[in-house]
Amino acid sequence: MTNSANLEIRNVKIVTATGISPVTDCVLKYVTGNIKILDGKIISISNEPSESENVFEGDGMLAIPGFVDPHTHIPFVGDRTKEFLMRAKGAKYSEILKDGGGIHSTVDSVRKASLDDLVVHGLKYARWFLKSGVTAIECKSGYGLDFENEIKQLEAIRRISENTPQKVVSTFLGAHAVPSMGEKAYIDELKYMLDFVKEKDLAKFVDIFCDEGAFSVEGSVKYIKYAKSKGFKVRVHADELSSNGFAGIASDLGAASVDHLAMCSKAEIKKMAQNKTMAVLLPLTSFYLKNAFAPARAMIDEGVPVALGSDFNPGSNTFYSPFLNIHLAVNYLGMTPEEAFVAHTLNAASVLGLEKECGTIEVGKRADIVIIDAPDIDYIPYMPSGELLKAVFVNGVEFFENRDNFSRKD
The missing domain is CATH 2.30.40.10 (Urease, subunit C, domain 1)
Known part of the structure; x- marks a missing residue:
């Protein structure tokens, strides 16, 4: 012995x-x-x-x-069941917004929720992931869209991390949507938030959603540069709804990952390959929304390292199973079982900077x-x-x- x-x-x-x-x-x-x-x-x-x-x-x-999920939108409260049923009947997102749905519905719920509410709901969802074999997870803010409530979400993530055995990595996604004050004024407010987040060590990553109906390329570039000047690692949401070239730009700016990429162009794929930028693909969301799937096969063949995440959130995807995610990656993204397996373990851990610990x-x-x-x-x-x-x-x-x-x- x-x-x-x-x-x-x-x-x-x-x-x-x-x-x-x-x-x-x-x-x-x-x-x-x-x-x-x-x-x-x-x-x-x-x-x-x-x-x-x-x-x-x-x-x-x-x-x-243990599976690693590098892209979730925990913590949140409330549900958007009505919105799901409207979409199932063919409603467009503009119609859903007019009917009171969309991201601002969740923002309203999060603003009304207490810190304890966010922690309780966040721990519930983290436990769902754990029961599915997910032992490390990323959590984001992004449903506050003002100083008080973005910080409240980040504080909730910290408490979730302290009360689950899973590794939890925090991301500041204050730049999730543009509030009524407009992009320029809000980015100025976000810079103030970034200073506070850095001072209190509330997030490892900073993220921004640059796409149709979200932040502009110009505003996103300025924001990324400011975040990097503060010492943050940067991740971005890009090419989910349209292709505006931002995936390639973010890659050139040193983004740790570019996420979504359903509409990613060949030129952007080549840039990501040259820069060795991680691609985080989210087939569960494409499936949930009945949208296009990311061109994973083209990315891998070009040399882009690919990770898989769930994008679990109350509006555009309520699936979280790594087993289903791997199925979709093989069946719809053209990945081999081995590629999908590694994408949800080692490569996903690498996105979060956890590759020396797990994966x-x-x-x-x-x-x-x-x-x-x-x-x-x-x-x-x-x-x-x-x-x-x-x-x-x-x-x-x-x-x-x-x-x-x-x-x-x-």
Whole structure:
């Protein structure tokens, strides 16, 4: 007996990418054996038994890295069920806005909500993700659109992070929509917010939505440059509704990622490849809205590293399952199962700057591990059901969905 551990996951088929760099070739490592965990970290992967306080018997099932979701809009309150039904009957977004729906409906709800309300709802949604095998998650502001309520959302994210075992990365998306004061005046206000966010260390990333009906290219460029001058890493929403060239511009400006990209042009793809800019694709939203899917195959073939996220939000996508997301990536985006798998693990972790901590099953990394009852990775897009999932370990602790706490198996 060697390598004393306080948890051992035995007899599993491990499937994982390796390393700490986002990849496009997606070569996976396959190992059959035992995973030994000490104080939340993987200390060895081998066939040798160990003295472990706790043992999880894998019975030959697959062990994969915990999924990472690099794009959600948690926290929010309220729902937009009426808007969904209007859209299902063919209503256009302009009609929905006139009827009181759209993003400003959620803004109204968030402004009326207390900080505690946002935390309670945010933790509920984070738990939904965890039950689906998502062990690291990004959360955004963007439903406040003024100083008080944007900061309230960021404070809620901090408290969510303190009360869930998942890794949580915070993004300031104050530039989500243009309020009634107009773009120029609001960007001036956003700069003041950025100074406060930096001072209080409330967000790792700054994001902006540059598209039809949102922020202009000119205003977005000025805002990005200011955010970078303050030391923020920048991410952007681009090419979701139209192609205005901003994905390529943001890539040249050093954006950590460009997200959505359903309408991305070939020229922008080439720029992103040259700059090694991460593309975060959101097929669940395209599916939900019955819109175009991002050209993932063209991106990967050009050398753009691709990640997958859910874009979970109350208006344009209420799906969050990584299993369904991988299915759509394979079935509609032209990705291979291996590419989609890596896009939701290592590459997604790389977007959030978590690649040294999670995204793969390797010695030294967090023991964020999902056990699924599937013969191989190809089975995930073929049978995209949460029923495949048999266990979730977060930082070396097994999650029990019927309990309020996180504890080790007795």
